[in-house]
Amino acid sequence: MTICYAGGMFMSPSLESNLFVFALAAFLGYEVVRRVSPQLHTPLMSLTNAISAISVVGAIAVTGAGHNTTMVVVLGTIAVTASMIERGRRYF
Template sequence: MSLITNLTFFVLAAFLGYEVITKIPTNLHTPLMSGANAITGITLVGAVAIAGSGSTTLATVLGFVAVVMATVNVVGGYLITHIMLEDFRQGGSN
């Protein structure tokens, strides 16, 4: 895909992110941050490609390191956000 297409995605995502996220109440800012942080782990997709199919040993090793780092981010991030949000759900039903 071309650079221009990528830039288009970037700009549209920035506007969309702004619209969606400004609507999130202060109450939920901690889980929002933690959940957004888990989404950053999307970089795992890139890590997977390189760790699984890298043609040089060095790139494969780096890919392995990146897979571990990004997976900790994804799995830990979603879990901890879930734990926080369960608190909010229970608090609301009282």
């Protein structure tokens, strides 16, 4: 396994490719949701609520797994926090 040096920290090739896929998925998701017609916003929001709940469960599972490296814990905590903020934001 080759380790790449990027931005002052070492990154494995799998982490680098996973971050690349995440960035592409985030951009694509934003563009897809932005182009939805107003008639579809209510069904889309109910689907978004379900996906957000799945994200919370997945983030908790990853953070609580036996891979207790610092990066996993930090990214898992950020994922849980962001998902919970997104879930709570809809009620205010």
